[in-house]
Amino acid sequence: MVDWAIPIGASIAFGLGALGTGFAQARIGSAGAGTIAEKPETSGLIIVLEAIPETMVILGFVVAAMIIIMVK
Amino acid sequence: MDRGYVNARVRGMRSRIVSNDFIIRLIDDPDIESLIDDLELSYFREDIERSSLLYSGINCVEQALRRNITRNFQKLFSLVEGKEWESLIEIFLSKWDIANLKTIIRSKKIHARPDEVLECLVPAGSLDEATLIELNREPDVRSVINLLATWRIKYAIPLTRTMKDIKDSTQTFLLEYALDHYYYDRALSLLSKETYDNSILRDLIKTEIDLVNLKSLLILARDKISPADAEHIYIEGGNQTKRIEFLRILENNLIDDLVEYCKKTGYGLFQDISRDSILLSRVSAFEREIDRFLVKKGVSCAYNDPLSIGLPLSYLWEKFNEVTNIRIIAWCKETGLTDEQVREELVYV
Numbered sequence: 001m002v003d004w005a006i007p008i009g010a011s012i013a014f015g016l017g018a019l020g021t022g023f024a025q026a027r028i029g030s031a032g033a034g035t036i037a038e039k040p041e042t043s044g045l046i047i048v049l050e051a052i053p054e055t056m057v058i059l060g061f062v063v064a065a066m067i068i069i070m071v072k
Numbered sequence: 073m074d075r076g077y078v079n080a081r082v083r084g085m086r087s088r089i090v091s092n093d094f095i096i097r098l099i100d101d102p103d104i105e106s107l108i109d110d111l112e113l114s115y116f117r118e119d120i121e122r123s124s125l126l127y128s129g130i131n132c133v134e135q136a137l138r139r140n141i142t143r144n145f146q147k148l149f150s151l152v153e154g155k156e157w158e159s160l161i162e163i164f165l166s167k168w169d170i171a172n173l174k175t176i177i178r179s180k181k182i183h184a185r186p187d188e189v190l191e192c193l194v195p196a197g198s199l200d201e202a203t204l205i206e207l208n209r210e211p212d213v214r215s216v217i218n219l220l221a222t223w224r225i226k227y228a229i230p231l232t233r234t235m236k237d238i239k240d241s242t243q244t245f246l247l248e249y250a251l252d253h254y255y256y257d258r259a260l261s262l263l264s265k266e267t268y269d270n271s272i273l274r275d276l277i278k279t280e281i282d283l284v285n286l287k288s289l290l291i292l293a294r295d296k297i298s299p300a301d302a303e304h305i306y307i308e309g310g311n312q313t314k315r316i317e318f319l320r321i322l323e324n325n326l327i328d329d330l331v332e333y334c335k336k337t338g339y340g341l342f343q344d345i346s347r348d349s350i351l352l353s354r355v356s357a358f359e360r361e362i363d364r365f366l367v368k369k370g371v372s373c374a375y376n377d378p379l380s381i382g383l384p385l386s387y388l389w390e391k392f393n394e395v396t397n398i399r400i401i402a403w404c405k406e407t408g409l410t411d412e413q414v415r416e417e418l419v420y421v
Binding site for chain 1: 074076077078079080081083084085087
């Protein structure tokens with residue numbers, strides 16, 4: 001019989017991380033676009049700020065991978 | 073609505089408002105030409121360069137500031153156009169429509185030249201430059217109102233209603249009061265819905281009504297106007313001022329009563345006014361204090377929820393204050409006032 005707990009756990013870890021990242025990047029992206037429109041010299045900083053929430057989905061991916069590989 | 077985008081744009085625009093140090097540098101300038109040179113080094117460069125093609129001296133500064141405030145206010149309006157904040161910003165910018173219409177009405181009364189009047193108009197509200205040019209071309213007040221009615225512009229409603237009561241050109245001030253009443257009534261009715269953003273602007277408008285009433289009271293008391301003549305000047309809807317009190321003070325016409333009444337309004341006004349000003353009944357000192365209070369109140373809107381309408385409203389007040397202060401400095405330089413006198417005249421730094 002297939003054990004669904006492992007793929008469900010992995011997908012929750014990855015999915016919630018991705019949703020959180022998407023939400024945060026949408027907010028930062030629109031505010032960042034506004035900032036760059038007024039002050040183009042801030043574009044470097046805005047790109048860095050836009051990338052910060054990526055860590056959440058990367059962590060989610062790592063946790064999901066760990067669940068799949070390590071949980072037996 | 074994406075508040076983050078608008079918020080970021082407004083913060084960017086706000087960061088370009090000149091600093092207090094820059095204002096002090098302008099005060100220290102020896103004459104109007106060096107003031108223009110300094111303005112060219114700031115965000116006003118583009119406006120100064122354009123207006124210097126047609127004007128020089130104080131007129132150059134006036135036209136550059138007019139262009140700058142119009143450009144910035146219209147830019148902010150374009151950011152919220154078609155979104156939930158549109159009506160709120162439109163309410164605020166309608167002030168300039170009212171001011172422009174009052175200018176045109178007054179100019180018709182004194183038969184001023186249309187080209188001179190055009191330089192005094194600030195098309196920052198819903199009436200754009202083309203509309204104002206056409207209105208300004210009309211020969212008299214009645215034609216201006218007819219044109220507004222033909223174009224179905226909302227300001228025709230109070231003007232048409234009041235025009236019936238006007239017997240000769242000396243009574244055109246009634247039209248100005250009608251515009252003021254219409255502006256505040258309309259603003260309060262549009263803001264009647266209970267939302268956080270509405271409450272910020274409603275509080276500001278109600279405070280403004282109180283302060284306009286207090287300013288009217290000062291002028292009416294100084295000119296010894298009877299309560300019967302002054303009744304239609306009082307504007308309903310304020311937080312603190314009451315019609316009965318307003319008329320009672322006018323009956324006695326005592327400046328001390330008036331100052332005491334203002335102190336009791338809860339705004340903490342006139343705490344720093346010198347006894348000399350009260351004794352000399354210097355209305356200008358009181359008016360300046362009221363203007364300062366209103367600007368401070370408007371600017372402090374930014375301290376509400378950072379993603380609310382407070383920030384755009386605060387920006388509009390800051391921009392208005394910046395342009396007013398630079399105008400005051402420019403006129404003081406033109407008329408040769410000392411630096412100390414200039415500092416006294418400034419609205420809020």
